[in-house]
Amino acid sequence: MTSPRRAFSSAVPSDCWYALSSSEDVGRDLLSVRTVAGPVVLYRTEGGAVVALEDRCAHRPYPLSAGSLVGDHVRCGLCGFVYDAGGQCVSVPTQPRVPFGACVTAYPVDERDSVVWVWLGEPGRARLHRVPDLPWLAGAGWDTVGATTEVAAGLLLLHENFADVTQVPFVAPEIAPAVLDGAPPPLDVVVTETTVELRRRFPPAPMPAWQAAMTGSGGRELATIQEGYFVSPALWVDHWDVADDDGVVARLRFTHLITPVDEGRSRLHWRVSRDFALGDADADEQMRTMFADYYARVRTAMELTQRVIDTDGPGPEVNVGADVAGLRVREIVLAMLADEGVVPATRA
Missing domain, CATH: 3.90.380.10 (Naphthalene 1,2-dioxygenase Alpha Subunit; Chain A, domain 1)
Incomplete structure (x- = not known):
């Protein structure tokens, strides 16, 4: 399940791969990037893949980038909700069961030529558009x-x-x-x-x-x-x-x-x-x-x-x-x- 996606500005096309960062700036620290679709948090998994998530906890309006990485998961620094690389909440510290629908948006990512490209529009359309070669x-x-x-x-x-x-x-x-x-x-x-x-x-x-x-x-x-x-x-x-x-x-x-x-x-x-x-x-x-x-x-x-x-x-x-x-x-x-x-x- 994915969370509702933020609406784009009326002057900006959404069907596009946008460059959110250079490759060298994304690592095992949480990097927050402001975009027209809202804040996005970037990080690398232990295997080196780049993850792009909505930078806002599903529980309360707190940036995930102010939290911490636990393996390949992100832990909210305010409430302790833990999200996997797909944006799904997998752990809540105050109860054994994760609330239904607890998730944040996970954005498609393509990294090439030292650029981290992120698709901020409808995810199903990303495969219809080629990432530029540079x-x-x-x-x-x-x-x-x-x-x-x-x-x-x-x-x-x-x-x-x-x-x-x-x-x-x-x-x-x-x-x-x-x-x-x-x-x-x-x-x-x-x-x-x-x-x-x-x-x-x-x-x-x-x-x-x-x-x-x-x-x-x-x-x-x-x-x-x-x-x-x-x-x-x-x-x-x-x-x-x-x-x-x-x-x-x-x-x-x-x-x-x-x-x-x-x-x-x-x-x-x-x-x-x-x-x-x-x-x-x-x-x-x-x-x-x-x-x-x-x-x-x-x-x-x-x-x-x-x-x-x-x-x-x-x-x-x-x-x-x-x-x-x-x-x-x-x-x-x-x-x-x-x-x-x-x-x-x-x-x-």
Whole structure:
């Protein structure tokens, strides 16, 4: 038996695998994660599997994450109710019989590529949706830096931002590649029922100074191929490859794992992966510092945007060619919500 599931926000699709944590952050300590479906507690069994349970005791409104692990079971720190990895209460300290219906929600979990994915919607639908593959996060031939930050802005605002790289020179000009200085070439956009892909090839130009130094490419002018992927409401991925006539010289992967906390707040797990300067601790630190600053600026910009919407409401917009991918993402998310029986407010 499962407990009643919490209702989702009207602006967030539930039919989606969301990234709740990095693998390294889940262990034999109880980890509480706030989500749009309510608080979730994560832990590993003695065999290493990740468990995700509703972080609220069925007896009283006390977080299970404030309790303790007993083998593979969780004991409530207030009343002593004990729950197994499936969310079923298996022991009550004050009586021999467990009350009928004493359980908490157990969420489907899939761990891969150093990410813990949790399905917060109806559990029977989880098997109909594939967990994304992100091999550069944990595979050989790549080094990755990243962090997690809370953003007081909705999921869709973040996706629309990541879908438009022409904003980068205005948010963080010092890291923007030279190819973004002028008018970008046209986008090739491919849209399916649930995904958006974009691609464009920039003419040869110098790499950013930091990347040229790490690759030893000097001031050579190289072509840049940008590809962007809206994989699901939980994930936007950017590929940035620089190439000469002999092939790809260096590759970057920007992974944006977006987990809704509520309608106007998200948790962003950002990762930047590279296939050059491997094993270079100084390069790691430089990129970590540089991109932490960039994503802090993105957070500030998106929070300002969210405040305008919250204060003044949706308003009219003037769109340009660079918005095409973001607008397609918006259409997909709204269609997903409609399929779930939700008709959210939209911008005029």
